[in-house]
Amino acid sequence: MAKTLFDKIWDAHAVTEVTDGPTQLYIDRQFAHEVTSPQAFNGIRERGLGVMRPSKTTATPDHNIPTWNQNQPISDPISKFQVETLTKNCEEFGITLYGLGNKKNGIVHVVGPENGYTLPGMTIVCGDSHTSTHGAFGTIAFGIGTSEVEMVLASQCILQPRPKTMLINIDGELGDAVASKDVILYIISQLSTGGGTGHFVEFAGSAITSLSMEARMTLCNMSIEMGARGGLIAPDQTTFDYIEGREFAPKGEDWDKALAYWDTLKTDEDAEFDKVFNFDAADIEPMITYGTNPGMGVGITGSIPSLSDIDEAGQATFKKSMDYMGFQPGDQMVGKKIDFVFVGSCTNGRIEDLRTFCSFIKGKKKAEHVTAWIVPGSRQVEKQAREEGLIEILTEAGFVMRQPGCSACLAMNDDKIPAGKYSVSTSNRNFEGRQGPGARTLLASVLTAGAAAITGEVTDPRTMMESAEPALV
């Protein structure tokens, strides 16, 4: 029977099927961080169990660490204890840890791919919903709860109901300054924040295959924001070129074997999906969100819907959202004054994001009233940015690069947007309070964030570009 790529990987990892229940799925790689793992380690300890396959879990603190003065002890004692608990747990159970200050430390979904841990055909989990990022390599990667982290530590397996499959096909060429971030914000705006629930998505089509790996990661990263269990893209030469030579990638004879296997990782021609959506790349313009979930987005030249555009059942929620954001239904987005810009996160904190941002702001000056936090996704990204001279470009334009971490994406550390302030953010969620209590988040691409940082208001990046060229990411 013809199979989708998702079915092939899922079936290959099914240890057994529970009668009238979920699949027992083998997990090839687990990533762990300080926030969602301590209770799982406590659990196996209380049960008197060990970690079944310690070499298949890799840990790095990222959510709850400062992005300034990382060489000094963490000042918040509760955060410090949480980070130290991860260190202790990894030592006790023999798990590789890239701790604070380690040259491989960084956001878990940046660290995995850049070190060659993430490989096509794998099943990957982490106690973080943006684990879907790794789907860019043709993996089944999804976020899990802490009870499930405990399951994987104890048995290298997880019990999961089999999701349905969805194909999202995007053909055509992306327009000027349209990034994969805009593509995914567009898809979510069309399908809604729950439109993918219960499904695992495969992204395909010429607009997808032409994307770089970094751009594919941005796309798959936010598949959870449409409620999908995860999103994946069939591996191709772009994938193989990215992986080759990375530290934990297969080498020599193993590389050849891996390539032969990876070549089989594609959806069969006549395979059927439970749902199919087709989009035209030409319909997508730079996007920005105006509300309090990632589905509340419009093209940057567009306006917020008016109340009559919203179905009656959703009107109360829509009004609540507008009150929170301080916007009126029908408002134009361009020209809205902003206070903060955040470039970073597992969505847009990779080297290509920083390159794109720097090539855009080079020779320009940050608006004086804007506070900008530029946060690399990992120590390696930070190092590369330094080596490529990006720091100088940032400094000249009035920006400062901070140290790696999840930072203002979820504001667990001190990187909080003050109440009532507007933040154009390259992160993934614009929920109430996500970037700090009362903070108002407008999600956008790196280029749109760059444009806002320079003008101090929501700005169409296309109006500021010297040469019309597609965005890198």
Next chain:
Amino acid sequence: MAIEKFSTVTSTCIPLPIENVDTDQIIPARFLKATTKEGFGDNLFRDWRYDEQDQPKSNFVLNDPTYSGQILVGGKNFGSGSSREHAAWAIAGYGIRVVVSSFFADIFKGNSLNNGVLPVQVSEEFLAKIFKAIEADPKTTITVDLPEQSITLDTTEDSEKFEINGYKKNCMLNGYDDIDYLLSNKDKIEEWEKTSFY
């Protein structure tokens, strides 16, 4: 680690007729610094429940003495966003045993089941009926019967069936968790590993 057994719950309800209630609202990130599962109930819906001076907001349902109970009724797409199981711990910690909605986010649903909190998915129509009944009489009780997989508005006897897979139902009824099951298959896991590419 056994979870609390679940059979039948009859209770008044806490209505939260808002759509897309995400896990950042259920428990904001700054409260995720604990290394145990206890105490999250105190910060359930923290920023909807308390103002910047940590004073209760009188217009939020958890601060309204009219409403209480073990059943939380939410708008559609309940539990979207972050995978934080702390959201389920906060709900369980507050004393809620059932969350009713017309649609749940996947990860939240799994996390709830793993903590003895039953997510009950009903039709849009039935959800509207529940909200209306609670609005008309806050003392309205609902009975959630897991063995029968039914949810009933006790005053009118309006009832609907809900779905749960047989395995999870059995776990909830008996207080089993998944690790016991997984480890009982250790030989199968090791057998599988022999065929693994990685």
